[in-house]
Amino acid sequence: MTTHHHHEHDHQLSCKELLGSISDYVEGELSDDLCQEIRQHMAGCENCRVVFDTFNKTIYLYHTSAGDTKAPVDVQNRLFEKLQLNDYIKRK
Amino acid sequence: MNETTQHEFSIEALRAGDRAEFARLVEAYSSPIYRLGLKMLGDQQNAEDVLQNTFLKALQHIGNFEARSSLSTWLYRIAANEALMLLRKKRPEVPIDEPASEDDEISLPTQFTDWADMPENELLSVEGRRHLNDAIHALPEKLRVVFLLRDIEGLSIRETADALNLTETAVKTRLLRARLNLREQLGHYYAERITSE
Numbered sequence: 001m002t003t004h005h006h007h008e009h010d011h012q013l014s015c016k017e018l019l020g021s022i023s024d025y026v027e028g029e030l031s032d033d034l035c036q037e038i039r040q041h042m043a044g045c046e047n048c049r050v051v052f053d054t055f056n057k058t059i060y061l062y063h064t065s066a067g068d069t070k071a072p073v074d075v076q077n078r079l080f081e082k083l084q085l086n087d088y089i090k091r092k
Numbered sequence: 093m094n095e096t097t098q099h100e101f102s103i104e105a106l107r108a109g110d111r112a113e114f115a116r117l118v119e120a121y122s123s124p125i126y127r128l129g130l131k132m133l134g135d136q137q138n139a140e141d142v143l144q145n146t147f148l149k150a151l152q153h154i155g156n157f158e159a160r161s162s163l164s165t166w167l168y169r170i171a172a173n174e175a176l177m178l179l180r181k182k183r184p185e186v187p188i189d190e191p192a193s194e195d196d197e198i199s200l201p202t203q204f205t206d207w208a209d210m211p212e213n214e215l216l217s218v219e220g221r222r223h224l225n226d227a228i229h230a231l232p233e234k235l236r237v238v239f240l241l242r243d244i245e246g247l248s249i250r251e252t253a254d255a256l257n258l259t260e261t262a263v264k265t266r267l268l269r270a271r272l273n274l275r276e277q278l279g280h281y282y283a284e285r286i287t288s289e
Contacts, residue, residue, distance in 0.1 A: 016200070019198060019200070019201070019272070020198065020268070022268070022272075023264060023267055023268040023271060024264070027249065027264075046204075047201075047204045050204050050205070050206045050208075051201050051204070051275070053206065053208040054203075054206065054207060054208045054275050054278070054279060055271060055272070055275050056208070057207070057208040057215075058271060058274050058275040058278055059243055059271060061215055061216065061224060061278075062224060062228075062239075062243050062244055062274070063243060063244070063246075064216070065216055065221055065224060066127070066244045066245070068221065069123070069126070069127040069130060069131070070123040070126070070127070071122045071123045071125075071126035071127075071143065072136075075122075075126060075136075075139075075140050075143065076122055078140070078144075079118065079122060079140075079143055079144055079147060080115075080118065082144050082147075082148070083114075083118065083147055083148070083151060085111060085114065085115045085118060087111075088111050088112045088114075088115035089115055089118075089119065
């Protein structure tokens with residue numbers, strides 16, 4: 001992120017520091033003060049704002065589409081058979 | 093996306109060899125475990141192997157389950173080990189205990205297109221979803237497994253650390269690197285979609 005913007009605003013948090021904390025921010029593990037600093041930084045740094053928003057969106061998209069993948073019925077049937085559990089399975 | 097959180101199982105019944113209770117466990121976790129196998133290994137046959145081996149081992153060892161971790165974390169641990177073992181079999185040249193280079197600098201972003209506001213049906217189109225999967229497969233496996241457990245299966249940082257026998261710090265480092273890597277890959281893809289409009 002260093003080559004793209006050489007702005008002069010006086011935030012204390014560097015782009016690189018923000019990047020290092022971005023995951024912890026998402027996890028809700030940062031202090032209020034540090035969150036405030038991050039928001040201040042992003043207000044004046046478009047690239048970091050974009051990275052932050054697309055970072056969040058990336059996690060969201062994976063989370064949202066995770067349920068797409070389910071074990072197919074034939075795979076489940078073979079599993080129950082292998083485990084000799086056929087008699088106990090309540091088929092949906 | 094942990095669709096199994098609402099399930100509760102009787103550990104006592106499972107330990108005592110209650111088949112019906114074990115069947116409930118299999119029903120609840122077959123899809124998450126299959127998904128982990130599929131996304132770790134990339135093909136259905138291997139995913140099925142991970143699924144079967146996981147529950148065969150679980151059945152074999154449930155009598156000794158000590159509840160030091162939750163039942164789901166225990167299952168995910170078996171499944172992750174199975175998946176990693178299969179990966180090693182496929183690529184025996186990769187050393188098993190290769191150091192994870194946790195201290196490596198995180199790579200700086202190069203993608204600054206703002207695609208976050210694209211409509212969700214475009215982001216998650218059939219092609220978009222395929223690209224999400226491709227990006228996961230392009231991750232180094234050590235980052236991939238952490239990302240899958242935390243961000244796809246919804247385990248906590250602590251549970252992920254527990255399942256993979258890693259420290260929480262190592263999980264956080266790998267998670268950050270995985271997420272940044274995926275963001276970068278998706279950025280390249282979605283940026284093209286935006287500029288081609």
